[in-house]
Amino acid sequence: MEEPVYAKIIDGDIIFYFSKGYTQKELFNYFKKELVKMKSFFNIGDSFYVYFEDGSQHNLLNNIIKYAKNFELNVAGAYFGKIPEGKVGNKELNLSSTQIYRKHLRSGQIIQNPGDIIVFGNVNQGAEVNAGGSIIIFGKVYGTIRAGLTQRKNVFIIAYEMNSPLVEIAGIPFFNYEWPRTPISIRIEEEKALVEPVEL
Numbered sequence: 001m002e003e004p005v006y007a008k009i010i011d012g013d014i015i016f017y018f019s020k021g022y023t024q025k026e027l028f029n030y031f032k033k034e035l036v037k038m039k040s041f042f043n044i045g046d047s048f049y050v051y052f053e054d055g056s057q058h059n060l061l062n063n064i065i066k067y068a069k070n071f072e073l074n075v076a077g078a079y080f081g082k083i084p085e086g087k088v089g090n091k092e093l094n095l096s097s098t099q100i101y102r103k104h105l106r107s108g109q110i111i112q113n114p115g116d117i118i119v120f121g122n123v124n125q126g127a128e129v130n131a132g133g134s135i136i137i138f139g140k141v142y143g144t145i146r147a148g149l150t151q152r153k154n155v156f157i158i159a160y161e162m163n164s165p166l167v168e169i170a171g172i173p174f175f176n177y178e179w180p181r182t183p184i185s186i187r188i189e190e191e192k193a194l195v196e197p198v199e200l
Contacts, residue, residue, distance in 0.1 A: 003030060003034070004018070004019045004021075004022045004026065004027060004030045005017065005018055005019070005027055005030040005031045005034050006034065007034060007038060007048075009136075013048075013049055013076070014041075014048040014049065015048065015049045015050070015051050015079075016031060016034065016035075016048060016049070016050045016051070016064075017051050017053065018031070018050065018051065018052045018053060018054075018057060018060070019053050020053045020054040021054075024057055024059065024060050027057065027060060028060055028063055028064070028067075031060075031064060031067070032067060035067070035068070035071065035073075039071055040100070040102075041100055042071065042073055044072040044073075045072060045073075045074070046073055046074070047073065047074040047075065047076035048068075048073065048074075048075065048076060049075070049076050049077045049078065049079065050064060050075060050077075050078045050079070051078070051079040051080075052078070052079070052080050052081070053081070054081075055080035055081040058078070058080055061075070061078055098113075098115055098116040098117070098118060098133075099111070099113040099115065099116070099117050099118075100117075100118045100119075100120070101117070101118070101119045101120065101121065102120045102121065103120075103121050104121040104122045104123075104124060104139070105119065105121065105122070105123045105124060105127035105129070105143065106124055106126075106127060107124050107125055107126030107127055107143075108126055108127065109127045109128070110127070110128040110130065111128070111129055111130070112128075112129075112130040112131070113130075113131055113132065113133075114131075114132040114133075114150065115131070115132060115133045116131055116133035116134045116135070116136075117129055117131045117133075117134075117135050117136075118135075118136045118137075118138075119135075119136070119137045119138065119139060120138045120139070121137075121138070121139045122139040122140045122141070122142070123137060123139065123140070123141045123142060123143040123145070123164075124142050124143055125142040125143055126143060127142075127143035127144075128143055128144045128145075128146070129143065129144070129145050129146070130146045130149060131146070131147050131148075131149065131155075132148070132149050132150040133147065133148070133150070133155050134147055134148075134155045134156045134157065134158075135147045135156075135157045135158070135159075136157075136158045136159075137157075137158070137159040137160060138160055139159075139160055139161075140159075140160065140161040140163060141159045141161065141162050141163060141164045142163050142164060143164060144164060144165075144166045144167075145157060145159075145164055145166075145167045145168070146167075146168040146169075147168070147169045147170070147186075148168075148169050148170035148171070148188070154188075155169065155170060155187075155188070156169075156185055156186060156187040156188075157169055157185070157186040157187075158183070158184070158185050158186075158198060159183065159184055160183050161181070161182075161183070162179040162180075162184050163179065164179075167186065169186050169187070169188060169193050170188050170193075172188070172192075172193045174186075174193070174195075177195075179195070180195070180197055182197040182198075183197065183198050184196065184197055184198060185197075185198045
């Protein structure tokens with residue numbers, strides 16, 4: 001069961017979800033705990049969105065904006081009752097089981113997580129990233145990348161620049177694939193892995 005307030009990444013935006021059935025005080029307290037837990041994920045000046053499942057909770061927005069300023073963060077926007085059409089059905093990444101690495105991975109380093117992994121740095125030759133869920137890499141990839149090790153089909157890999165000789169997603173391997181020279185996304189659709197350019 002998800003927490004009353006939880007965060008997801010959708011299309012590269014961080015969105016805090018506020019569930020129905022709780023008082024404003026309860027939701028605000030849950031939000032404060034969640035933001036403190038995630039503060040190492042943000043840089044000074046970063047922004048996030050909020051989504052209220054119950055639109056009548058919109059009065060909370062002022063308190064959220066004020067509290068975010070304590071961490072030098074901004075609220076970029078708010079959604080009420082319904083996520084906009086452009087967000088519905090797009091790739092989501094639940095942050096509750098995510099491990100975040102803010103450094104380059106050297107040769108011989110192996111990182112693994114049963115959930116998702118985000119790397120802010122390069123993955124050098126001889127390094128490995130293994131995730132039960134999805135992988136996002138804001139850097140160049142020369143090492144081995146494996147996502148969906150739990151055989152989940154709704155996972156994806158996003159990389160700023162892919163040069164890896166071995167990438168695997170949900171058991172489907174890519175050996176010495178000719179990667180596009182752009183940021184890319186790899187996902188599964190009807191048992192096939194699709195490689196597509198993306199904007200980061």
